[in-house]
Amino acid sequence: MVKRKYTEPELIDLLKDKSEVAFNALYDNYSPALYGIVMKIVNSEEAAQDVLQDSFVKIWKHFSNFDRTKGTLFTWLLNVARNTAIDYNRSKHVKYQIRTTDSIVSIIENQSTSKSFDHIGVKEAMVYLKPEYKEVIEILFFGGYTQEEASKELNLPLGTLKTRARTAIRDLRLLLKDKVSEQ
Amino acid sequence: MSNKEYISSGVLESYVLGSATEQERLEVERIARLYPEVQEEIVAIQDALNEYALTHQQQPPAALKQKIWSKLQDIDVAPVRSEVKQGAKIVSINSAPSFNFQRLLAAASVTLLIGSTALNVMLYSELKNTEESLTALNAEKEFFAQQFKVQSTSLQQTQEEMAFLTQPSTRVINLKGVPKFSDALATAYWNTSTHDLYLKINNLPAPPSEMQYQLWAIVDGKPVDAGVFDLADNNVILQKMKSFNSAQAFAVTLEKKGGSVAPNLDAMYVIGNV
Numbered sequence: 001m002v003k004r005k006y007t008e009p010e011l012i013d014l015l016k017d018k019s020e021v022a023f024n025a026l027y028d029n030y031s032p033a034l035y036g037i038v039m040k041i042v043n044s045e046e047a048a049q050d051v052l053q054d055s056f057v058k059i060w061k062h063f064s065n066f067d068r069t070k071g072t073l074f075t076w077l078l079n080v081a082r083n084t085a086i087d088y089n090r091s092k093h094v095k096y097q098i099r100t101t102d103s104i105v106s107i108i109e110n111q112s113t114s115k116s117f118d119h120i121g122v123k124e125a126m127v128y129l130k131p132e133y134k135e136v137i138e139i140l141f142f143g144g145y146t147q148e149e150a151s152k153e154l155n156l157p158l159g160t161l162k163t164r165a166r167t168a169i170r171d172l173r174l175l176l177k178d179k180v181s182e183q
Numbered sequence: 184m185s186n187k188e189y190i191s192s193g194v195l196e197s198y199v200l201g202s203a204t205e206q207e208r209l210e211v212e213r214i215a216r217l218y219p220e221v222q223e224e225i226v227a228i229q230d231a232l233n234e235y236a237l238t239h240q241q242q243p244p245a246a247l248k249q250k251i252w253s254k255l256q257d258i259d260v261a262p263v264r265s266e267v268k269q270g271a272k273i274v275s276i277n278s279a280p281s282f283n284f285q286r287l288l289a290a291a292s293v294t295l296l297i298g299s300t301a302l303n304v305m306l307y308s309e310l311k312n313t314e315e316s317l318t319a320l321n322a323e324k325e326f327f328a329q330q331f332k333v334q335s336t337s338l339q340q341t342q343e344e345m346a347f348l349t350q351p352s353t354r355v356i357n358l359k360g361v362p363k364f365s366d367a368l369a370t371a372y373w374n375t376s377t378h379d380l381y382l383k384i385n386n387l388p389a390p391p392s393e394m395q396y397q398l399w400a401i402v403d404g405k406p407v408d409a410g411v412f413d414l415a416d417n418n419v420i421l422q423k424m425k426s427f428n429s430a431q432a433f434a435v436t437l438e439k440k441g442g443s444v445a446p447n448l449d450a451m452y453v454i455g456n457v
Contacts, residue, residue, distance in 0.1 A: 023255060027248055036240035049247055056251045057258060069222075070212070075229045078236055082201070123238045140200040141232060147202050165200060166193035173231045 005029070008073045015063055026059075030074065034081040041085035041142050043097060051088050055081040086144030096143035098135055125175045133168035140165060189214065190224045199228040210321065344381070344421050352376040358433055358453035364388075367452045371398075371433045372421065378428055380409060381421040387452060389414060390437055396452070397442045398424050401432040409433070411442040432456045 006014065006025050014022040034055060039048045058080050066076045089096060126134075139150045151161040189195075197203045198211040215222040347353060353374045360367035368385035382398055390396060398409040410424040434454035436446040 018255075020252065023252055027251070031248070032240040032242050033237055035243040037236045039241060040239045045244075049243065052243060052247065053251050053254055057254060060255050061258065070215075071226055071229050072233075074233055075226075078233060079201070082236075122234055126235070126238055137200070137232075137235065140197070140202040141235075144201065146204075147197060150202070162193050162197070165202070166196050169196045169199075169228055169231060172235060173227065176231055176234050 012066075012068065012073055018060065018063075023060075027056075030077055033074075034077060037078060037142070038081050038085045041082065041096065041144075042088055042094070047088060047092075048085075051085045052081070054088075055084045058084060082142070083144075086142075089144070096139065096145075098138050098143070122176065125178065128175055129168070129171055133164060133171055136161065136164045137168050137172070186218050186220055190221060195221070195225055195228055199225060199232060209317075213318065213321075341420070347374065347379065347381065347421075348372060350374060350376075354457065356433055356455045356457055358435060358455035360453050361451055364452045367435075369435055369453050371424075371455065373427070373430070373433075373457070378426040380424045380427055382412060382424050383421055384412075384414060387414060387435070393440055394437050395440045395442065396435055397438045397446065399434045399436065399446050400425075400427050400430040401434065402427065402430050404431075406434070406446050408442060408444070411438070411440075430457055 006029065011022075011025055011029065014025060031052070035048060035052050038051045038055070039045070042048050042051055059077060062080075066073065070076075086096075088094075135154065136150070139145050139153060140147070143150070145153060147158060147161055147165070150156075151158045154161065156164070194203065194207055194211060198208060203211065211221075211225070215225055353372055356371040356373060358369040358371055367387055369387065370383045370385060372381040372383070373379075380400075387396065395411045395413065397411045399406040400409045401407075407427075407430075408425070409427070412422050412424070432454060434446070435452050436448070437450040437452065438447060
């Protein structure tokens, strides 16, 4: 998990007055996660910085739209960043590149360079997620494809795609559960 | 559709992945508001995908934080600038308007604004109506799907019972009332090749609340428990009892709730020989 100095309810409260303190807390808590997902989608540092900025503008302007009965603050922030990045790709007619192997590569990178992230354990667990499942999560979640579009792109019948999406998330949850019980 | 089926249908996963259709999205949100267990499942799926997204996290360049903060200040400052300070006097730039074209334009735009607001209100209320009737239709659809399921189950059951009854190896044994209860009547259907035993209650008085009827098979002269039963509702025609390889007779007694090890012969209602 991200290291959080503020709990979610504290942060939500703080964000109401839109102060610099609130911004700092928000940015420090979530920018690595948001930047990571944006980089993953747009695949360019320059574009990712623009998209991250646009995402924060949206978060700042539309914070009143956040509805905590629908999910956590983190889920909402991720969705704003994800949708902004997907929209960016669409506006540039960039097609999302599925890279199911990159997490293995970045595990090795992370082990040697970045000790500040304590997310390596989950990353290792993700290696056990079957490539055909990972591919489906990637194209739907990061690529922003509809199920019909994804079924064409991956050349899979729609029914198979739907089953895989469901199984992929079930497996993901099982892997994460194992991960948590190990700790 | 029950909540359990709804949860396992896969629609929640595609909702959280963002790949659901608009119609599915509205439906999921409506159902999640009604059923906390559906909402919990959504949050669990979101958490899993959040964890997955977190595996990709990386630090943005250090300078970006300040850049974004300046940008945010701009948007916060913007509306303040356009406000007119209290006490400041507005002087018209156009000092001598003979035919005031600007005023005409202003009037026209106000008229347009009023018109478009009215249209918006109208369209919005129409949208609300449509949403309401959609919700009502969906509820109706669910109700009929539920009804259909009940009917199909009952049809399937009837067909199975029919198949059982018409097998040549199914014996029909009339269990007639003993002199004390001469009106009582039940029928046992016993298949001598599959050994399945079913019971139909033709006429038995309602038992007191702490008592239950029990069916016995007489095997080699000894009564053997064949199961307890309630006076079933009208939907069930035949009740499945325990299976027997051999039996010479069947009898029903009234016993304490849950059944007895040995029958109370004083409370025997019906009996019939095979």
